[in-house]
Amino acid sequence: MHYAQYLKLDSILDAQKLESEKLGKVAHDEMLFIIIHQAYELWFKQILFELGSIKDIFQADEVDDLKLGTITSRLDRVNKILKLLVDQVTIIETMTPSSFLEFRNLLNPASGFQSLQFRRLETLLGLKYEDRSTIEKKFFNLRLTKQESSELNAALKEPTIKELLDIWLSRLDLIDSKGFSFWKTLRETVVGMFAQDELLIQNNITLDDKEKSAELENLKKTIESFNVLFDQEKFDKEKFTFSRKSMLTALFITLYQDYPLMHLPFKILNSFLEMDEWITKWRYAHALMAKRMLGGKIGTGGSTGHEYLKKTAQRHVLFKDLFKLNSFLIAKSQRPNLPEHIKNQMSYHYQVLKKNV
Ligand code: HEM
Structure with missing residues (x-):
């Protein structure tokens, strides 16, 4: 095998x-x-490959615990790549807007809208057609080839x-709630924390009355969304995308993340939050770069350019429910004390062999 032959450099470097x-x-x-777009598309391919394998593991009838480590290391890899993709925006920014104008018209009407891999990535992670704005829906399939369109429509039907x-x-059945009222204790503690927050706002001399009532209103909403976690009827009326059981499990994992059994599940949740952040950072960096290159001009795909891209960055946070959970965190010292048998279940028990001196 020869280096160039293995890597198919003939085709890549001739493209x-x-x-x-x-x-x-x-x-x-x-x-x-051209090269920067190609580099992005290659990395999109790698990300799709990693996420595809994670999807396969999650899709099994029973998720194999032994594969959780594989999931976390692949998620970690995806996040490292996404970071690189955000950094890469600075390379395209070495091109001046006037140099871009030298060839921009020759691309018309080609546009990033037609990046099938980017659409597949958003879709695989969980962005639904119905989550898109009217303008996005208009451009979603536009100017894709028939083959690309049918591939994308097939992807939309797959579980995300x-x-x-x-x-x-x-x-996940993490806690055996028989015999102790974990959620009741937690609720009382969190409500106590909110009461302290309310006092802090009331006593904050830097806030005027209007600012105080706005902050108190925000706090009220946070308390309401926390209470909703404990009432299925109310929960169903809210715009959560995860089930109530999942939200409580994720909250438990986050609260007890330092117990060995919770390490990997916590890492998985955290990696998805991080992934959301990287994608949002990329969306903003790309939107700002488009503003710098185009000013107020429309994009080659026909959108409003910067304004359109900024709105997608604000709109598409995929794991918002997980972000919300962090409002309900309490200090480690305030966590409800778990019964010994549960603490035992969640711990490793290394046997330390004493040296015979
Ligand atoms: C001079 C550099 C660039 C400019 C001025 C630019 C501008 C734009 C604009 C205005 C749009 C909105 C669609 C339209 O009206 O055409 C767009 C979409 C897009 N661009 Fe770029 N872009 C640039 C570079 C890149 C690069 C390097 C990538 C990497 C793959 C990329 C990927 C995308 C993607 C995936 C979309 C669709 C985003 C969405 O619908 O949320 N762009 N771009």
Whole structure:
């Protein structure tokens, strides 16, 4: 096997055909523009490959505990790649808006809208067609080939990673609630914490009356959403995407994350939050870069450009329920004390062999 042959460098390195060159006048920065898009698409491929394997593990009738470590290390890898994708925006930003104008018209009407892999990535993670804004729906399938469209529509029918995570969490039977009222104690503690927050707002001399009532209103909403976790009827009326059981399980995992049995589940939850953050960071970085390149011009795909991209960044937080949970965290010292048999179940028991001196 030869290096170039194994890596198919012939095809890869022959895939940069500058439109400006075909017209007889090379626009220098078009090479960077092509290569950076290709690099992104290659990394999208790797991310889809990793997420696809995670989906397969979660999709099994019974998720194999021995594979949780594999899930966390692959999620970690995806997050490292996403970080790189955010950093890479700075490379495209070395191109000036006027250099971009040298070849921009030659791309029309090609656009990032047509990145099938990006759409598949959003879809696989859990972004539904109905979650998209009217304008996004309009562009969703537009100018995709028939083949791309049918691939995307097939992907939309598949269970998403977010749904599978919800099922996995709802199936975990972490606490044997018989004999102790964990949730009752937790509720009382969290309500006590909120009462302290209320006092802090009331006594804050830097806030005027209007600001105080706005903060108190916010706090009231947080308390209401916490209470909703304990009332199925109320829960069903709220816009949660996870089930109530999953939310409680995720809260338990987060509260007791330092117990060995909770390490991997906590790492998984945390990695999904981190992934959401990286994707949002990429959306904002890309939107800002588009603003810098285009000013108020519309995109080659026909959207309002920066405004459109900024709105998708604000709208598409996939794991918002998990972010919400962190409002209900309490100090470790205030956590309800678990019965010994549960503490035992959640711990490793290393046997320390004493040296015979
Ligand atoms: C000069 C550089 C770039 C500019 C000015 C730019 C601008 C835009 C604009 C205005 C849109 C909205 C759709 C439209 O009207 O065309 C868009 C969408 C998109 N672009 Fe870029 N882009 C640039 C580079 C990149 C790069 C390097 C990637 C990497 C793959 C990328 C990926 C995407 C994706 C995936 C979308 C769809 C986003 C969504 O619908 O949420 N863009 N881009």
